[in-house]
Amino acid sequence: MRTSIAARSANTLAMVDRIRDVGMTWAFEYDLYFAKKWREIALRGGLIAGNECMKFFKKPDLMESTRSYLRNFARQAAASVGPNALVLDAGAGDSPYRVFFSHATYEAADHCKRPERPYTHVSYVCDLTSIPVQSNRYDLVLCTQVLEHVPRPQETLMELSRVLKPGGKLWISAPFFYEEHEVPHDFFRYTQFAWRHMMGQAGLTIDRLEWVGGYFGALAYQLDMAWHFLPMRPRHYGGGFIGAAACALTFAARPIMFALAFVYSRLDRRHKYTDAGHGLDYCVVATKLDRAGSA
Ligand SMILES: C[S@@+](CC[C@H](N)C(=O)[O-])C[C@H]1O[C@@H](n2cnc3c(N)ncnc32)[C@H](O)[C@@H]1O
Numbered sequence: 001m002r003t004s005i006a007a008r009s010a011n012t013l014a015m016v017d018r019i020r021d022v023g024m025t026w027a028f029e030y031d032l033y034f035a036k037k038w039r040e041i042a043l044r045g046g047l048i049a050g051n052e053c054m055k056f057f058k059k060p061d062l063m064e065s066t067r068s069y070l071r072n073f074a075r076q077a078a079a080s081v082g083p084n085a086l087v088l089d090a091g092a093g094d095s096p097y098r099v100f101f102s103h104a105t106y107e108a109a110d111h112c113k114r115p116e117r118p119y120t121h122v123s124y125v126c127d128l129t130s131i132p133v134q135s136n137r138y139d140l141v142l143c144t145q146v147l148e149h150v151p152r153p154q155e156t157l158m159e160l161s162r163v164l165k166p167g168g169k170l171w172i173s174a175p176f177f178y179e180e181h182e183v184p185h186d187f188f189r190y191t192q193f194a195w196r197h198m199m200g201q202a203g204l205t206i207d208r209l210e211w212v213g214g215y216f217g218a219l220a221y222q223l224d225m226a227w228h229f230l231p232m233r234p235r236h237y238g239g240g241f242i243g244a245a246a247c248a249l250t251f252a253a254r255p256i257m258f259a260l261a262f263v264y265s266r267l268d269r270r271h272k273y274t275d276a277g278h279g280l281d282y283c284v285v286a287t288k289l290d291r292a293g294s295a
Pocket residue numbers: 090091092093094095096109110111112113114126127128129143144145146149150151182
């Protein structure tokens with residue numbers, strides 16, 4: 001049977017249609033495949049980059065220059081003693097400064113109340129108001145960022161003074177302007193006048209009393225807090241037009257606060273500005289007086 005020209009061309013057109021359909025389906029599937037792949041790659045890349053960014057911005061030292069100043073303080077304490085020195089790190093926690101004292105004999109005391117910490121390195125598990133060692137034992141006592149956590153700070157200082165040799169040095173620091181932390185075990189903040197008073201009561205004379213970082217560090221800390229915690233709802237600003245405007249202003253200012261926090265924390269490391277403002281922490285070096293009252 002002979003097929004007409006019209007029927008043949010209809011068949012050809014149907015075949016072309018089928019080929020185009022199959023081709024388009026393949027192309028579509030390939031497209032989909034690659035789109036999926038690219039999305040996967042982009043997602044993975046984004047996740048990795050995001051994670052790295054988070055790690056970078058979560059670095060404890062990034063916005064807080066205090067830590068580098070405290071490390072320096074502990075390093076100086078270590079450099080001030082010779083190889084035969086006996087040193088106590090009072091409220092040592094994880095003993096972050098032990099490495100600086102490798103040339104001396106280092107002991108650590110802590111009440112080890114946080115079950116998540118290993119505390120295997122702690123020589124004396126005790127309260128700092130009652131350290132189980134004889135009097136006049138240590139050449140140097142280091143006590144960083146602990147005194148705000150003790151409910152009886154004056155008694156603690158007396159005890160640290162007791163375990164020091166006459167002429168021995170106490171290197172101590174504590175926050176002055178810092179959020180509540182390790183709650184509920186956060187009791188006090190100390191002004192320079194409190195330090196002077198308490199040291200005198202404990203039979204210690206102050207050689208050095210200073211801010212741990214400069215004002216730029218304190219400002220960086222506040223800016224960092226602000227960009228984290230400033231609220232983003234109009235009702236948090238009292239609502240209404242002013243609430244909405246305040247909210248918009250905060251929204252616009254947040255990235256600036258973040259950038260400034262970063263910049264000022266860097267500037268604080270570069271130069272410790274102490275002419276005005278206030279510091280985050282105080283650090284004190286004091287000497288134990290002998291019975292006659294001389295250092
Ligand atoms: C903020 S951490 C500081 C740790 C370390 N000195 C530092 O600078 O990283 C405070 C430490 O003091 C310890 N601590 C607080 N109160 C104490 C007390 N009454 N007796 C003994 N240790 C105490 C805590 O267990 C914690 O390890």
